[in-house]
Amino acid sequence: MVLRQNPFIQDAATGKRVTRWPRAIALYVAIVLLINIGLFILLTTTWSVTEGSASAQLQEGIATAVTIAAVFAWVFWFERRRIQTLGFHRPRRGAVQLLLGMVIGLTMMSIPVLLLWATGVYESAAPEPDSSSGFSALPVVLVLALTLVVQGSNEEILTRGFLLQNLGLQLPGWVAVVLPTLLFTVLHGNTDPITFATIFVYGLFATFVALQQRSLWLICGIHAGWNWALANIYGLAVSGIPPRTNALFFLEASPGAPDWLTGGENGTEGSLIATVMVTMATLVAFLAWRRRGSTTRKDDAARPVNASSAAEEPTTTPAETVSRPTADD
Numbered sequence: 001m002v003l004r005q006n007p008f009i010q011d012a013a014t015g016k017r018v019t020r021w022p023r024a025i026a027l028y029v030a031i032v033l034l035i036n037i038g039l040f041i042l043l044t045t046t047w048s049v050t051e052g053s054a055s056a057q058l059q060e061g062i063a064t065a066v067t068i069a070a071v072f073a074w075v076f077w078f079e080r081r082r083i084q085t086l087g088f089h090r091p092r093r094g095a096v097q098l099l100l101g102m103v104i105g106l107t108m109m110s111i112p113v114l115l116l117w118a119t120g121v122y123e124s125a126a127p128e129p130d131s132s133s134g135f136s137a138l139p140v141v142l143v144l145a146l147t148l149v150v151q152g153s154n155e156e157i158l159t160r161g162f163l164l165q166n167l168g169l170q171l172p173g174w175v176a177v178v179l180p181t182l183l184f185t186v187l188h189g190n191t192d193p194i195t196f197a198t199i200f201v202y203g204l205f206a207t208f209v210a211l212q213q214r215s216l217w218l219i220c221g222i223h224a225g226w227n228w229a230l231a232n233i234y235g236l237a238v239s240g241i242p243p244r245t246n247a248l249f250f251l252e253a254s255p256g257a258p259d260w261l262t263g264g265e266n267g268t269e270g271s272l273i274a275t276v277m278v279t280m281a282t283l284v285a286f287l288a289w290r291r292r293g294s295t296t297r298k299d300d301a302a303r304p305v306n307a308s309s310a311a312e313e314p315t316t317t318p319a320e321t322v323s324r325p326t327a328d329d
Contacts, residue, residue: 003168003176008087008214012165015081019074024166025183027074031158032187036067050130052244054140057231061147064154071162086161087216094217098149101221102228108281109229112273113236117251121261125235125252131245133235140246141232145224148231152223153216159184159203160210160219177207190240194260195270198278199239202226205282212289230267237267 003009012018019027040063049055072083088094116122127133132140159180167176181203188199209219230238235247243250253262263270 003173003211006168006211006214008211009165009168011085011087012079012081012169014085015075015079017079018169019079019162019166021167021170024163025179028158028163028180028183029187031067031070035070036063036154039063039066050245052242053130054144054246057144057147057244061150064151067154068150068157071157075162086157086165087210087214089215094215097213097215097217098221098224101218101223102145102149102225103221104218105222105225105227106229106233107225108222108277109226109268109274110233112271112277113229113234113251113268115273116262116268116271120254121257122251123254125250127235127250128245131247131250133247133250137246137248141248144232144244144246145228148228149220149224152227153220155184156206156210156216156220156223160206161216164207164210177204181207188239190266192240192264192266192270194272194275195239195263195266198269198271198275201275201278201282205278205285208282208285208289212285212292230269234268237263237265239269240266243267 040059043059043063044056047055047059049059071086075081075086076083084091113122163180163183164176167180170176171179181200184203185196185200190196190199206219206223209222210216213219227238230236231241231244232247233249235243235250237243253259253264259270260272263274268274
């Protein structure tokens with residue numbers, strides 16, 4: 001698997017520096033733990049809100065927005081490349097892809113949820129006293145979709161943007177694909193085997209979508225739609241985070257239904273049905289990427305390239321040689 005010739009990966013070489021891969025990994029972990037999680041903990045201790053409420057989701061949105069800003073700052077001031085090179089070329093078309101991605105993500109999670117609901121594995125649940133559901137919750141649910149766009153985009157920008165691009169330039173292809181996916185999964189902090197597998201396979205799916213699309217627009221939308229469906233459409237847990245208080249429906253596992261099928265406290269992501277679904281989607285994404293190949297699109301050829309781009313420290317070994325995109329690719 002060769003990633004270096006992919007225009008999305010080569011965008012990382014358009015600045016003055018490329019972040020060496022050990023530093024990129026260390027920075028990734030530091031941003032997740034210190035800024036994303038750390039800021040969220042700070043917000044929850046200084047701004048007391050009801051767990052799962054719209055205000056709690058706003059707190060998540062603020063923490064993830066600051067995380068995005070930190071990545072943008074590193075790319076702009078240290079690597080000296082344009083923010084668009086993280087996967088955000090052609091913003092007008094990108095906005096359409098973002099919305100399309102939300103529909104795809106919503107559909108992907110609706111398949112296992114509706115299947116489990118239709119077969120009686122899930123059943124309708126009575127909303128909590130401070131919760132809102134049905135038509136009355138629709139305005140809040142639509143607004144909360146924006147916070148989930150920020151939250152989902154944060155993980156894609158950091159993992160499939162910054163980390164994948166830098167590792168893809170410097171490491172063997174499969175290592176550059178699997179290592180960010182593994183870090184992404186581990187840092188979710190969920191040790192349930194099925195949930196872990198679902199998140200890991202989703203990470204592979206997201207990687208292949210980004211490589212096939214040569215941008216992050218679509219996968220940011222898919223990630224947002226995925227989380228929005230679970231949290232605010234069906235009122236289920238997301239990666240072990242308890243259900244929110246604003247949802248169109250509230251579902252729960254039927255009494256006696258096994259956790260491997262319902263997902264238990266982890267929500268539908270902990271269901272084997274979801275694991276199978278995302279595995280099939282990953283296979284489709286992989287084949288679509290391989291079919292497209294690594295050749296440059298006509299519009300990719302127009303992307304500006306800084307010929308002086310180099311790693312932050314000079315490299316001389318063939319394994320670390322970075323291929324530069326040219327107009328002829």
